[in-house]
Amino acid sequence: MTATTIAKYSYADILKDAAKINWQVKDLIGADKPLDFSKPFLPEALAHTRAITCLTADEQLVLNHIRGNSYLHLFGLVEEFILPLVVEHVQSIGCVNIEATQAYLGFAEEESKHIHLFRQFAAAFAAGFGHRCEVIGPASAIADFVLQHSPLGVALVTLHIEWMTQRHFLDSVRNHQGEPLDPQFCSLLKHHWQEEAQHARLDTLMVQDLARTLDTAAIAAAVDDYIAIIQYLNEGLKTQVQLDLISLERAIGRNLTATDFSDCKSARHEIQQIQEKSYQKVFLSSGMTHPNFVESVQALSREGFAKISAIAAQFS
């Protein structure tokens, strides 16, 4: 064994905290809880629409809604590979530590509930937005690619995503002073975050468990798997930016490819540049640089941490 252990989390504490959270999908979304399209869905720190000079304030709001839709779509996508990872882990650990078994089963049940929630959101968004929005997928193809990799590599991606979710909510959504966000959308984020707080700790334990029997070479291979999946997701995010542009043109009814002769750049070019940076910062660097993710990676491998840090710097 080469990895060191982080001993700050226990299955008993996680089970106790999980028992305090008890919401159902129907409590958060439905005909009696409409989305308010007069307000932004995402805070500026997660949407980065206000610096786009070629869009009017109304058009920036439309792009914010498109980003809100893709934000939850992307969570739904990744949860479709997190769920089988967790189910496989429960099967592998059996019933020796029954609190661990119970905690991971709760994790899997909650992720399946989140997939349901985000599908319900997608239907409500489609009904309220009034224009078709393009999103990457299908989720099954992405899950097939990701799950070809080692369980520890996939668990590291999951750990990244779980801590990233914590960072998004705590840094940008919980205290969104001065930003009149749609309360319904914020409620979805808040309830999702409440359960993800347990998942982040469970995944820390899962990463340790999976690494326990691996030698240095196998851990290095898992870090390479993590990096390969991150690069794959980066390509997916770039594709999502292109799809957002199509959705935006359709929703605002104007062609964004016309060139502004003052700087020879099209509106499309400006939006693409800002939004690619935004997606990379929000979905990649914010997970790769989260202190708790960093702590887990450093405990596995100093060389692996150096590799991941170098890539994270490209996405900041």
Ligand SMILES: [Fe+2]
């Ligand atoms: Fe989730």
Ligand SMILES: [Fe+2]
């Ligand atoms: Fe989760």
